[in-house]
Amino acid sequence: MDHKRQTLFIQGNEAIARGALAAGCNFFAGYPITPASEITEIMSRELPRRGGSFIQMEDEIASMGAITGASLAGAKSLTATSGPGFSLMQENIGFASVTEVPCVIVNVMRGGASTGLPTNPGQGDVMQARWGTHGDHPAIVLSTSSVSDCFSLTIKAFNFAERFRTPVILLSDEMVSHTREKIILPGKDEIEILNREKPSVPHEWYIPYEDTEDGVPAMAEFGDSYKYHITGLTHDINGFPTRNPKEVEAFVKRLFRKISNHKEQIQIYENFETEDADIIVIAYGSVARSALRAIKIARKMGIKAGLLKLSTLFPFPKSEVQNAASKAIKLIIPEMNTGQISREVKKAISDCPVEVVKLNRIDGSLITPKEILKYIEEVD
């Protein structure tokens, strides 16, 4: 990472790799898959020359295991994949979640289920990012809509992972990841970097899963001389398996609390001309780009349209969506799926009189500004 600002013309996937390196990522494990392979290839070249570690594993299950192990040994670790690989990672994502291991998983979404449309964009993995691994667990899920987002949100993803001791999922899509755009990379001292808190107490006092007010216990790394037990079984504050209902409940509640208590810090979104808007489009990922264009054209036509662009999908920015709903007459939610975020929106605003209109494409094609504009005009 350079100290000075840099203007570049690069692809989304390259910006993700550069963002990860800027955030201090020093470990990558992955398995190649379109449209995420460029991230894996760049990391294989860049990490060794920075003293970091790259390993190509035998599959995505192994990749997720390796980045979790590396993080436990003190590394800042990353993997990158697309739908089929993301499915394989789910069990170990749950493990990292309940053992509270910071790491970042990039899923460059393709179209469709199963092998689907490997070279088309899609947004079908939103709910899988939230609920893909079994059991109740909190999740942080971010979504990129530009090359510049790819860089800055990757850094945010690492910061959230470290600050809240949790896996963070960054959703990109084929369009964002393969688009080349101008990007101004900030200088090194302009970037905020967070690192996990380490224990400072004597060994005998260390409680690895302590139920603190903040909810995020200090994390010792292997070799640090704090010897403790880590298990995916539901555990007590010392890390040992427990079935005691009181301890189980306290543990699950803390897992959720550590995210929900800090949700304002995690929820990233941007408002474009929503202040006086009658019609607000709520969008994320590459669709947010089309939406921005659409509301600009609508404004020129004299229609009061605005955009709420979501960069954090989970924890879902409920109050901001409620805020939009209280201002507008209609909300339009365009998505390249059958309506995964629109369901969250409807849940959030169930007591608002506002009308919610879905706009969905499931054919592997982008939603164009024109299509969104048509919906805006219809509403008017």
Next chain:
Amino acid sequence: MPYTELIHKYLRHNKKFPHVWCPGCGNGIVLGALIRAFDKMNFDMEKVVLVSGIGCSSRLPVYVDCNTLHTTHGRALTFATGIKFAKPELNVIVIMGDGDATAIGGNHLIHAARRNIDLTAIIINNNIYGMTGGQYSPTTPFGAKAATSAYGNIEHPFNISELVAVAGATYVGRSTAFHAKLIDKLIIQAVEKPGFGVVEVITHCHTQYGRRNNTPTAVEMMKLQQEKAVLIEKAKKMSPDELKGKFTIGTLVDRNLPNYCSEYSRIRRVALTKTDK
């Protein structure tokens, strides 16, 4: 060191006993061998990481006073790979059952061996899925009865030591629970050997395997281990006929191959000299 002192020194004081295993289970014998090996190697336990998957055997690390990680079923080697590669100064030892290592985790096992990352894998082979109630595993003998092969197993078993040897392991040793002292020796050899080392321990699950196959007690099953195991040095002088129904124990493979972490250090130096972009 007397056993009581070993136990106080290497096992956790804050972990509630009794352990989870059935009385007579071979897993405890492996735990004993492991702490004797630690003591002989005079290890700094702060630098030891014990990693396991899921199964009766994978409950072993929780009792040991070091860094312990109980992962997902079959995936222990993937976590261990990340730990070792991120911090090569750690001694990483992986404990797995036969189902854990060769069914759900079989792919990771052959790739860890092929990649030759400096780990020691102790595979506790009881020829059955113990924890889930005695279903057949990839090492259940042909014809044997299990909870899912009431009419006799029609699949053919893996020979784990041969499997990892052809996959590229630099060290392979095999013992039985009966030959407890040999386990100590093999663990020390495997740990001290750079690269991927495997110690297979043939053991008994009298509860789930023995009772379905006419050997319902640990003692009967250990007697069979005694009868069937032949030291490799002795086996070399025996005819194929004499070896029928027997298996070899001792140091089976011991060879030198470049290992992943030291090769990667070389890659870091090479990468520094390349200045594209």
